[in-house]
Amino acid sequence: MPNTIHIFGFHSLEAILNSSPELILNVFVQNSRRDRRMQDLLTKLDNQKIKYSSTDKSKLEKLAKGELHQGVLAKIALPALPGQDKLIEYVKHSSVNPLILILDSIQDPRNLGACLRSANAAGADCVVVNKDRSAPINALVHKTSAGAINQTKIFQVTNLARTIRELQKNGIWVLGLDGLSNNSLYKANLRESIALVMGSEGRGLRKLIKTSCDELASIPLMGNVESLNVSVATGIALFESIRQRQTN
Numbered sequence: 001m002p003n004t005i006h007i008f009g010f011h012s013l014e015a016i017l018n019s020s021p022e023l024i025l026n027v028f029v030q031n032s033r034r035d036r037r038m039q040d041l042l043t044k045l046d047n048q049k050i051k052y053s054s055t056d057k058s059k060l061e062k063l064a065k066g067e068l069h070q071g072v073l074a075k076i077a078l079p080a081l082p083g084q085d086k087l088i089e090y091v092k093h094s095s096v097n098p099l100i101l102i103l104d105s106i107q108d109p110r111n112l113g114a115c116l117r118s119a120n121a122a123g124a125d126c127v128v129v130n131k132d133r134s135a136p137i138n139a140l141v142h143k144t145s146a147g148a149i150n151q152t153k154i155f156q157v158t159n160l161a162r163t164i165r166e167l168q169k170n171g172i173w174v175l176g177l178d179g180l181s182n183n184s185l186y187k188a189n190l191r192e193s194i195a196l197v198m199g200s201e202g203r204g205l206r207k208l209i210k211t212s213c214d215e216l217a218s219i220p221l222m223g224n225v226e227s228l229n230v231s232v233a234t235g236i237a238l239f240e241s242i243r244q245r246q247t248n
Contacts (some may be wrong), residue, residue, distance in 0.1 A: 006063050011142050012139075025077055029071060041072065090155070100172065100196070102197040102198070103198055104206060111201060112129070114234075122242050123240070126153055126155060161212045164195070165213075172193050173194045177218065185237060189244075190240060190244045
């Protein structure tokens, strides 16, 4: 049996309807909501022959565990994420100069979802997460990613340091973002085949992961704050790579 989760809100459901409708197991809609947006959604469900059932608001709130559901909730299957062997195979057959995002122990599901959204927006080839220390793929990750999770290639590995070594053997330069580095991200070469490694909230990169990287760099900060949210830093790093590639 595959793992299942509940996702909620129009955007989350519409995103999976557009990308992977076969994962939808059941849909619940609020019986008191009959506006145009709801009618449009029901039409899409009918067109794709996906069954739904009407229920009251209290049941939806219980299933959504207090999160904003907008009168729509779906139970979906979570397919198992491919691991290291599939990642290396994918990299060998990927585009010229792949751009890979590696997330080291991102524990807040909202941050994980936001990082996936940035990766999708930047056109990253794939995202790598570690299995044991990362936030699980859940409803909040789906919602925060704004549908990007359904369009982004994600690999889940058990040993991130070992995965980094395998990527390096296959011609991937691995750059870790570290706030203590004196090397500016804007001076690093992000045009070639590269994996950008982002550390966890608060602690940053783990020591073993940091020493596994080919290069460390930091984002220069001009104000009084000491660090950026990991999802913000991820967006900056990814789009700096895109800027360099387009300039080149």
